Structure formats: structure tokens, C-alpha cells
Amino acid sequence: MEIGNVEEWISCQIDVGSLGRRIEKRGGDKGAGMMESQWITEYSHANVMDKRPRKRARVNWDVTAAAPPPKVLYCAQQVANRCGPNQLFASSYYSEEIPRNASPPWRDDDKDGHYVFAVGENLTSRYRILSKMGEGTFGQVLECWDEEKKEVVAIKIVRSIHKYREAAMIEIDVLQKLAKHDIGGNRCVQIRNWFDYRNHICIVFEKLGPSLYDFLRKNSFRSFPIDMVREFGRQLLESVAFMHDLRLIHTDLKPENILLVSSEYIKVPDYKLWMRSTKDTVLFKNLPKSNAIKLIDFGSTTFGHQDHSYVVSTRHYRAPEVILGLGWNYPCDLWSVGCILIELCSGEALFQTHENLEHLAMMEKVLGPLPQQMVNRADRSAEKYFRRGVRLNWPEGAASRESMRAVWKLPRLQNLVMQHVDHSAGDLIDLLQGLLRYDPSERLKAQEALRHPFFAGVPRRCGYAL
Ligand SMILES: Nc1ncnc2c1ncn2[C@@H]1O[C@H](COP(=O)(O)OP(=O)(O)OP(=O)(O)O)[C@@H](O)[C@H]1O
Numbered sequence: 116m117e118i119g120n121v122e123e124w125i126s127c128q129i130d131v132g133s134l135g136r137r138i139e140k141r142g143g144d145k146g147a148g149m150m151e152s153q154w155i156t157e158y159s160h161a162n163v164m165d166k167r168p169r170k171r172a173r174v175n176w177d178v179t180a181a182a183p184p185p186k187v188l189y190c191a192q193q194v195a196n197r198c199g200p201n202q203l204f205a206s207s208y209y210s211e212e213i214p215r216n217a218s219p220p221w222r223d224d225d226k227d228g229h230y231v232f233a234v235g236e237n238l239t240s241r242y243r244i245l246s247k248m249g250e251g252t253f254g255q256v257l258e259c260w261d262e263e264k265k266e267v268v269a270i271k272i273v274r275s276i277h278k279y280r281e282a283a284m285i286e287i288d289v290l291q292k293l294a295k296h297d298i299g300g301n302r303c304v305q306i307r308n309w310f311d312y313r314n315h316i317c318i319v320f321e322k323l324g325p326s327l328y329d330f331l332r333k334n335s336f337r338s339f340p341i342d343m344v345r346e347f348g349r350q351l352l353e354s355v356a357f358m359h360d361l362r363l364i365h366t367d368l369k370p371e372n373i374l375l376v377s378s379e380y381i382k383v384p385d386y387k388l389w390m391r392s393t394k395d396t397v398l399f400k401n402l403p404k405s406n407a408i409k410l411i412d413f414g415s416t417t418f419g420h421q422d423h424s425y426v427v428s429t430r431h432y433r434a435p436e437v438i439l440g441l442g443w444n445y446p447c448d449l450w451s452v453g454c455i456l457i458e459l460c461s462g463e464a465l466f467q468t469h470e471n472l473e474h475l476a477m478m479e480k481v482l483g484p485l486p487q488q489m490v491n492r493a494d495r496s497a498e499k500y501f502r503r504g505v506r507l508n509w510p511e512g513a514a515s516r517e518s519m520r521a522v523w524k525l526p527r528l529q530n531l532v533m534q535h536v537d538h539s540a541g542d543l544i545d546l547l548q549g550l551l552r553y554d555p556s557e558r559l560k561a562q563e564a565l566r567h568p569f570f571a572g573v574p575r576r577c578g579y580a581l
Contacts, residue, residue, distance in 0.1 A: 185252055216240045221313070228274035229255055230315045242270060253279050253414060254315070258322060261307075268307055271321045272375070275314040283316040286414040289363065290318070291412070296361060302354040304374065305413045323409060324378035327459065328370035330403065336462040337385065337400050341543070342534050344459045346406045347373070348546075349570050351452055353409045356561035359419065360444050366427040367415040368451035370458060374411050379404035419445050431464045435478060435485065438471050438554050440494030446555035451562065453550030460543070461535045464527075472500045473518050476509040478553075480525045486553055542569040 219236040229250075236244050242259040245267065250257040254273040261268045273283040290306035297303055308319040325333070327347065339347070351373060358365055365372075385400040415427065422442030428434065434450035437443045457465045465481065468474045479485060490501055502508045513519045526534065528551070532544045546569040549559035559567070 130361035151445055161288055196312050215294055224275050228276040228279070230272045230275070230313070232257070238270065238317065239310065242268070243258070251412070253283065267322050269320045271318040271320065273316040273318070280316050282414045283318065287318060289413040289416045293358070294359065295542060297357065301407070302357050302409065303413070304409050323411070325373070326371045327373045327408070330375065331370065331462055335399050338462040338535055339459050341460065341539055341551070343402070345539070345569065347408055347459060348456050349565065350408050351455065352561050354567050355448050355452060356565060359448070362419050363416050364419045365410065365416055365448050367412060367429060368448055368455060369429050369432045370455055370563055372410060372412040373408050375403050375405070376407040376409060377403070377405045430469060430474070431466050433555050434555065435475070435489065438474060439489060439492070439497045441489065441492055444555065445560070446558040449451065449550050449558050450559060453547050456547060456550070459530065461531065468521070470514065471497070472509065473514070473522060475500055475507055476522045479507060480522050481528050481531065482551055482553070489553055539569065545569070
């Protein structure tokens with residue numbers, strides 16, 4: 116089967132009426148059948164949008180690169196035992212060495228529809244698999260060698276399940292639109308190519324470094340210095356402004372979806388930590404050598420022409436209008452940016468919760484009471500979070516004492532920032548108060564945030580074509 120472009124592909128694969136629906140989280144759809152034969156085609160883009168599930172996938176970024184030439188066939192567990200916990204070979208095999216340019220033997224996907232591969236194998240005759248870089252809800256991201264361009268690339272191999280294949284086509288569409296307008300290519304990850312291989316949509320990207328989340332984690336959740344946070348914030352807001360100018364809402368901004376362009380880092384003394392420790396020796400922390408970042412993961416991106424009602428964003432970065440069912444639009448991205456900036460300054464996610472009422476109580480603890488007009492408009496499913504439609508049902512509605520403690524221990528925004536930031540705290544607090552305004556119509560827009568005094572004196576990146 117060979118298909119010429121995305122429009123055709125989509126008309127074959129998608130019931131157009133289903134484009135507005137949100138795809139539910141993992142599982143439940145093992146029915147997507149394997150295609151009869153392997154087919155590979157390169158395509159252009161179409162204008163369709165959909166929603167997709169998400170997760171907090173967290174994997175190592177500094178794993179050892181390509182393994183020595185494969186000799187024996189192992190199952191994933193055996194490989195993990197041989198290689199130790201820091202090397203990523205999940206759902207992969209070592210196989211007998213295969214002739215150059217030859218396809219690996221056909222193997223069934225794993226039970227979740229993930230492509231089963233061996234390091235060193237070909238992925239089409241053009242790409243050779245070097246290592247596994249990451250995994251998300253949608254599939255695996257592999258580091259590969261592009262034989263044609265003679266460069267290392269990152270290839271997202273999407274699970275062979277219909278809804279993920281649909282969502283991948285929408286991601287490709289968005290990526291192509293972004294690439295067309297992002298002249299310097301420095302805001303969002305660049306798509307290089309895409310193809311359909313053994314029923315897996317494969318998206319080829321430029322290879323980037325670790326995510327800001329990966330970096331925080333590898334640094335034992337020690338915060339970034341404020342000047343670096345300022346630079347990350349500026350670039351992040353420029354990328355968001357760029358997307359909003361194109362009428363696109365990312366909807367899943369989080370540290371996992373912000374990648375450093377380079378993996379290089381330096382070790383610097385951490386005097387703050389040293390002063391607090393009882394040890395004589397100086398303690399060190401890692402800092403990225405370059406602070407250039409780019410956005411990834413556009414599978415949840417949608418058009419901003421009208422308010423949307425389904426639930427979006429990873430929990431910790433989800434705006435109050437989404438939780439209250441008030442309808443959301445561009446401002447939901449700015450709320451996420453506010454949460455991200457706090458996380459980069461403090462080292463930890465601000466709203467660490469998995470439950471709506473607790474989440475709203477945390478917001479009130481950090482930011483003050485929700486505006487009455489938002490409470491009045493809460494949809495039927497959110498009414499239960501309020502007492503007589505006036506105030507939050509908290510702490511009365513708390514699920515446990517532990518939940519009450521989690522809310523109670525959170526500081527006010529001002530105190531939180533002052534605990535972690537030694538200079539520029541006043542400007543940062545003011546910026547965050549603008550980004551975390553409850554009412555989306557009053558929240559700072561990306562361009563307005565870029566003009567905030569917190570960013571004064573920091574040079575802006577050059578323009579883009581609309
Ligand atoms: N271009 C890239 N260069 C380097 N690593 C990448 C690249 N793209 C993705 N990754 C790695 O792969 C991981 C998964 O990628 P991505 O978020 O696009 O997948 P996903 O399945 O859409 O995830 P999610 O479940 O969050 O929607 C990322 O967190 C990152 O670690």
C-alpha cells in the first residue's frame with residue numbers, strides 16, 4: 116500500500132467526525148491490525164487537529180551510546196541484566212548481525228504496540244539504530260544514524276495503534292507548519308522527514324539534548340541559577356508567542372517537553388548547598404554549557420479559534436479554567452509557563468497532585484482565593500468542589516490528612532520565590548503573578564510577558580515569517 120500525502124493518508128485512516136474527540140489514555144484498543152506489507156513513503160502536510168493522551172515519561176538522557184555489534188538474540192530482560200540499569204534496551208533485542216542495508220526479520224510488536232528493535236539494526240535502508248533515547252505515550256524515540264545525510268537524528272517510532280497513528284499524522288502536520296514559519300529553526304524541534312514502516316509512523320527529528328526535567332533530575336532536583344531561568348523563560352515565551360501567532364496552542368508545556376539543544380554540561384561548585392552542609396569538601400552541581408532550548412511534542416497542539424472544553428495539559432501544569440470546565444484557549448499555555456518557571460527556580464514541580472480538589476486548594480494556598488465569577492461559572496462536574504457555590508470545599512473535602520498536609524505546607528508565591536531566588540525576586544514575583552492570574556482573560560499574553568521588566572536587558576531572538 117502506498118499513499119502520496121497526508122490528506123490522502125488521513126482520508127484513508129481517519130473518520131473525519133472523530134477529529135474533535137480526545138483520545139483516552141493508554142490501552143483498550145489492541146484491535147489495530149498489522150498491515151499486510153511494509154511500506155515507506157514521504158509526505159506533505161494537511162490541516163487537521165486532534166487530541167491525544169499524555170503521561171510523565173521520564174527516562175535517562177545520558178545513557179551509553181551504541182552497543183558493540185550484536186551477536187546473539189536476547190530478550191529485553193536479559194539485556195537489562197547484562198548491561199546494568201543505566202542502559203536503555205527495554206523492548207529491544209540484540210540480534211544476529213544483519214547485512215548492511217538489509218531489513219531486520221519481521222517481529223511482532225510488544226503488547227502495547229511498540230516496535231521491537233535491536234541496536235545496530237536498520238530502520239529502512241536509510242537509518243541505523245544507535246540507541247534508545249526516550250519513551251512517551253506515543254512511542255519510542257531512537258537515536259539513529261542517517262546514512263543519506265550523514266548525521267545523527269532522533270526518530271519517534273509511534274505505536275502501531277490506530278489512535279496513536281492518527282495523532283502522529285496531526286503532529287506531523289503541526290511540525291511542518293512550524294518549520295515553514297520558524298526561519299532560524301531555533302524555537303521548535305525541526306522535523307527532517309517521516310515515513311510509515313511496518314505499520315509504525317516514524318517521525319525523523321534533528322537530535323537534541325536532554326529535557327529540562329532530565330537535567331533537573333540528574334542534578335538531584337537542584338534548581339537552575341536565576342539568570343539561566345530568565346534565559347530559559349525568554350526562549351520559552353518566544354516559542355509560545357511564535358505558536359500563538361500561528362494560531363496554535365501547544366497545550367502540553369512542561370519541563371519534559373523543553374529540550375536543551377546540546378547535551379554538554381559543566382560542573383560548578385554549589386556554594387549554597389555547601390554552606391548548608393556539614394561537610395568540608397565543596398559540593399558541585401551540573402549546569403548546561405549552552406542554554407539554548409527548543410520545544411518538542413506537538414501531538415496535543417490544537418487551533419485557538421474557539422474555546423475548547425476537553426481536559427488538556429499534564430496535571431501539574433493544568434490551568435484552573437481547564438479544571439473548572441470553563442473552556443480554554445491560548446492562556447492555558449501561559450499558566451503552564453508560570454508553573455514551569457517556578458519549577459526551574461525551585462527544582463520541584465509546584466502543584467504535585469493528582470486530584471482536582473487538592474489541586475484547586477493548592478492554587479488557593481499559593482495564589483489566594485479563586486475569583487467568585489469563575490466559581491459561579493464552574494461546570495456541573497466541578498460544582499462539587501465548592502460549598503454552596505461560594506467557597507472551595509477545603510479542608511472538609513480532603514481525601515486524607517496527608518492531602519491536607521500537602522496543601523498546608525505550600526508557601527505563598529512571594530515566599531516561595533524568595534526562598535529560592537537571591538536577586539531579581541521582585542521582578543520574578545510580578546511576572547509570575549501575571550502568568551498565574553486565575554482569570555484567563557487577565558493573564559499575561561506571551562508577547563506581554565516578554566516585555567516584562569524581568570526580561571529587561573536580555574536580547575530578543577531574531578524574527579520569523581508569518
Ligand atoms: N528530537 C529529540 N532529540 C532528543 N530526544 C528527544 C527528541 N524528541 C524526543 N526526545 C526524547 O523522547 C522523549 C519522548 O518524546 P515525545 O515527548 O515527543 O514523545 P511522546 O510519546 O509524544 O510523549 P508524551 O507521552 O509526553 O506525549 C522525550 O521526553 C525526550 O526525552
